[in-house]
Amino acid sequence: MGGLTEANLKALAGPRSFERGLGYLDAVSGVEVGDGWVTATVHGTERYKVELTLDGPGGPTGVCDCPYGLEGNFCKHLVALGLTVLAQRGSLPRQREAARSRARDVDAWLSGLSHGELLALVGELIGEDRQLRRRLELRAASARGDLAEVRARVGELLDIGPFARYGYVEYADARAFADQAGQAVSAIGALIGSGRATEAITLAREAMLLLAEAVESVDDSDGWLGQVGAGLADAHLDACCAARPDPEGLARWLVGQVLGNFDGIIDIDPLDYEDVLGERGMTVLRESATEAWRGRRTGWAEKHLMEHLAKAGGDVDAVVAVHAADLAANGHTHLVIARELDTAGRHDEALRWAERGMREAQDLAAVDTALVDHLCERYVQADRLADAVVLRRDHFGARRSLLAYQRLRAAAHAADRWPAEREGALALLRADAVRRQQGRYDGPVLVDALLDDKDVEAAWQAAASSGADDRQWLTLADQARSNRPADALGVYQRFVEPLTKQTGNTVYEQLVSLLLSIRDCHRSLGRPDEFTAYVTALRTTQKRKRNLMRLMDERGL
Structure with a gap:
């Protein structure tokens, strides 16, 4: 059983999933033991297929088709199967040896069959399993390079019609449709293997468009079609590596894809194609991306692509230019630029951008708090403590929240100026308490600030004169x-x-x-x-x- 232990299961799953897995021991059914693996069905929200690999190079591993497991996590269903296996540890060696024996028997039997007998066997299986027949027919068409036949079959595989009710594939049928659509990936791979990589490129792109159209009418809550999309993207890259298409045309197609042709279902990174594109193709790629960005500087996809290419090329100025073309009113974009410049070691420029963000903020009450924190940290590092206090004071004057009060207090303490700053801050909060500018169900920030200062007597007096919410009164009672x-x-x-x-x-x-x-x-x-x-x-x-x-x-x- 190798490294499969209860401790290993807990380490793989984490305490939370392990504890939850204990409640699924009675939900495990259909356990099948192979040589080095165990499969089962675990009944949760749905019926999930679970497989444990017992002898992996890094220890036990597992896969489950529940949503959490599909993200690569060792889920509670895997824990339940693992604990079930541990409960049967005495019989496991015998079961694994029996599985090896059965596999040897099948291999020996198949090896003894004649060519005709093998064909007859495959024909029998095809007759009993329609899905197997369709897969083999598709592979045969791909292997002989029959592009027309493969294209027609791929279109059928990506047609939601047989699964749709009233033109929409419900959640319960999405998995079956995705399984069928996944066969298109295999067909394109077989086409590449048959030496028809150029045709495979065309077919992969057509399949991507069909999938993007289909996903609009499928409840893909579990992300099955996303996996199909990833498979098509890999197949397209493999085909391009084999066929070496025109780099300029490929570059323009890649830019079009990133800018939304497939509505997010196909995730392709143009930089994965760098070897195929070569210097000429990469030049066209950057030029096409730049042209698209200049035509729509505020577009998320355009900005993301430009930033991605600029960062890959180490061009900090280009990254700054992309963000500077669409500055947010709350200073967040200024902060992004400042961080990029800091990472590049250009600290003076970074500081100027952060300060500019504060100056250009249209509403200091709505300014990105992370920008305020960033700039204050830089002031402290530069021993500009007074500037940090001024910034915190201005921000508190606009926000007047407990957090802003706490940050002002920390900055003022560091500059040895808290008594005077506290007096001014509390004066603002007292005025607010009189006007009750807080929300209907919130007590005055004044009470929270005084409690945070450990000035319980003053907090009680403030609550008695200006009111307090239930939480504040209970805190006051506890402390007083x-x-x-x-x-x-x-x-x-x-x-x-x-x-x-x-x-x-x-x-x-x-x-x-x-x-x-x-x-x-x-x-x-x-x-x-x-x-x-x-x-x-x-x-x-x-x-x-x-x-x-x-x-x-x-x-x-």
Whole structure:
């Protein structure tokens, strides 16, 4: 069984998937043991095909066709199969030897058949399995280079008609359609193998267009058609490597593809074709990309392609030019440029771009916070602490959030200027608290800021005069309980009443937590008997809630 252990399964899956896999042990069925592999069906949201490879060079591996497994993850279904195999470890060597023996028997039997007998056997299988017949017919057409026949069959494979209801392929039928469409990839590969790579290029492109059209009418939630698209992209690259088409024409086709001909279902990287394109083709590729970008500088695809090519060529100035042509009003694009220049070691230019982003921001309240953080970090690195404070102060003045207050405090502390900055910041927050500019369900930022400063007394006074939300009052009560037990008691009791009218374990946990706090307040006030009477009365009214009674018993209430 090699390296298959419970510890290895947990390492491959991670703690979360491993724990979830424990709940699927009864969902494993149809276990089949081969020589070095085990397959099964695991019943989850759907029925998933799962395969474990036991003797891989890096240890056990697995594949599952659930959505999480298709992303390359070792999923809970694989964990369930692995644990099932471990539970049968005593019989596994015998089962693997039996699988090897069966394989040897089949090989020996096939080797003993005559040519005619083999043909008869294949004919029998074709007659019983229509899908196998269609695959072999397609391979035969590809092998003999019958482009017309292959093109017609590929069109049939990518036709949603047999799977569509009312012109649309539902989720339940998407896998079957994708399996059929995948045969087109095999057909194109066979065409390349038969020496017809030039024709394979044409057919691959036609298949891509058909797939892009089909995906509009398929519920491809699990990404099956994306896999078919990746296969077609690989087949096209293989065909181009074999046929060496005109580099200029290929370059223009690649640019057209990246700019949206296939609506994202076919992901082709033009740089994968660099060897095929050669110097002349790469020149045309860059010229075509530049021309498209100049015609639509704000287009995402055009910008992405230009940036990709510029980065590959190490042309930082071109990268900057692409972003500079479409600057965001919140300064985010300035930040992107600054980071690119920093990476290239051009720190002075990077700083100027970051500062320009702040100057050109149309609304300081909406400016990209990451730009503010980036620029402040650069100021600190350059020992420009006063500039960092000014920037944080201006940003706080526009945003007036707790996070902006915390960042201002950190910058001001570093510059030894916090007392004066705090006074000004709190003045703004007090004015806001009076106007209550916050959202309807949010308490004043003033209360949160004072709590964050550990100034509980001032926070309580602010809440009493300007109001606070439930979260703030509970935090205040928790932090002020030792000095203001009577006030805290009033807060806790106010929150108990609505909870007594609700049910559910989460509610009971909250209620018991409040009761424990109420008990602490009564003890601080020297009135334990009042708490006893309070809890007794509560138990009388809530006695039908058995889970609440049990929880109160466990906590000594």
